[in-house]
Amino acid sequence: MLVDLHQDVAYYFLTSLSPPPFDVDAEGRQSDLPKLRRAGADLVFAAVFPFVNAYGGWSPSLQLALEAVKVYYSLSERHGVRLVERRVDLAYPGLKFLLVLEGADVLNSVDDLRLMYRLGVRGVGVTWNLNNRWGHSCYSKGGGGLTEEGYALVEAAQRLGMVVDLAHAGRKTALDVLEAARRPVVISHANVNDVYRHPRNVDGEVIKRLVDNGGVLGLTFIPRTISDSPTVEALVKHAKYVKERYGVEALAVGTDYLGISTTPPGLESVDRIETFFKALREAGFSGEEVEAVAWRNAYRVLREALD
Numbered sequence: 001m002l003v004d005l006h007q008d009v010a011y012y013f014l015t016s017l018s019p020p021p022f023d024v025d026a027e028g029r030q031s032d033l034p035k036l037r038r039a040g041a042d043l044v045f046a047a048v049f050p051f052v053n054a055y056g057g058w059s060p061s062l063q064l065a066l067e068a069v070k071v072y073y074s075l076s077e078r079h080g081v082r083l084v085e086r087r088v089d090l091a092y093p094g095l096k097f098l099l100v101l102e103g104a105d106v107l108n109s110v111d112d113l114r115l116m117y118r119l120g121v122r123g124v125g126v127t128w129n130l131n132n133r134w135g136h137s138c139y140s141k142g143g144g145g146l147t148e149e150g151y152a153l154v155e156a157a158q159r160l161g162m163v164v165d166l167a168h169a170g171r172k173t174a175l176d177v178l179e180a181a182r183r184p185v186v187i188s189h190a191n192v193n194d195v196y197r198h199p200r201n202v203d204g205e206v207i208k209r210l211v212d213n214g215g216v217l218g219l220t221f222i223p224r225t226i227s228d229s230p231t232v233e234a235l236v237k238h239a240k241y242v243k244e245r246y247g248v249e250a251l252a253v254g255t256d257y258l259g260i261s262t263t264p265p266g267l268e269s270v271d272r273i274e275t276f277f278k279a280l281r282e283a284g285f286s287g288e289e290v291e292a293v294a295w296r297n298a299y300r301v302l303r304e305a306l307d
C-alpha cells in the first residue's frame with residue numbers, strides 16, 4: 001500500500017496539451033490510474049497549485065486554484081476517486097485524493113481558508129517558494145518565520161481539520177508552526193539538508209521538532225534535492241539518516257510525480273515505487289519499517305489532523 005503526500009495531478013491536466021484521460025496507462029506518464037493501482041496507492045495528496053508563470057515570474061492565481069479544484073471534481077466524478085474530507089473517508093477502500101493548496105498566497109484572510117475548506121480542500125501549505133503574508137518561504141533571504149496572521153491561519157486550519165503542510169516553508173516558519181501546532185503536520189515533499197544541501201530540504205532541528213509533533217516528512221523524488229547524482233541509493237541515504245537519528249516514524253513518501261520533469265533512474269513512474277521500497281529493505285529497513293514509510297506513518301498523521 002502507498003500514501004503519496006504529493007502529486008501534481010491537476011497542474012498536469014491544466015498545462016498539458018490534450019493529455020490522455022487519467023484511466024489510460026499512458027506511456028511515459030509519471031502517474032495515472034492504472035499505474036496508481038499497480039503501485040497499490042491508497043491515498044494521494046493532490047496538489048492545488050495556485051501560481052501562474054507570467055511576465056518572467058510566478059504570481060498567485062485564485063483562478064488557477066479553482067481550476068485545479070474543478071479538475072479533481074471531474075476526476076472524482078468520472079473515475080470514482082474519493083475526495084477525502086473527513087477522517088471517516090479514510091476507510092473508503094478505493095483510491096482517494098486529499099486536496100492540498102500548495103501555498104496560501106491566494107488567501108487574503110482566514111475566511112478565505114474557510115472558503116477553500118467548503119470547496120473540499122483539506123490541506124494547506126503555508127508558503128510555496130515565495131514569501132507571503134503568512135510566512136517566509138524556503139527561499140527567503142531574511143530568515144523570517146510565521147507572521148502574526150500566519151499563526152491565526154495555522155490555528156484555523158487545525159481547528160477546521162485541515163492538514164498543515166510545511167514543504168517549501170522557510171526554516172523559521174517551519175519551527176514556528178511546529179511550536180504552535182496542536183495537531184501533527186506534514187512536510188509533504190522534501191529531503192534532508194544534512195545529507196544533501198538544498199534550500200528545499202529540511203535540517204535536523206526541524207526534523208526533531210517534527211518528531212515531537214508526531215508529523216511526517218515525505219521523502220521526495222525531485223532530483224535536485226537528492227544529490228548531484230540523484231539515484232535511488234542516494235535517496236535511500238536520506239531515509240536511512242532520518243531513521244537512524246530521529247526514528248522511522250518521521251518518514252513518509254511525497255514523490256512530486258507530475259510536477260517534476262525528471263526522476264531518479266528506476267523511478268520513472270509511480271508503478272515503479274517498489275524499486276524504492278526494495279532499496280530501503282536492502283539498506284536494512286525491516287518489512288514493517290518499509291510499511292511505516294509507505295503508508296502507516298502518513299495514516300497516523302491523517303487520523304489526528306482530520307476531523
Ligand SMILES: [Zn+2]
Nearest residue numbers: 102167168189
Ligand atoms: Zn512543491
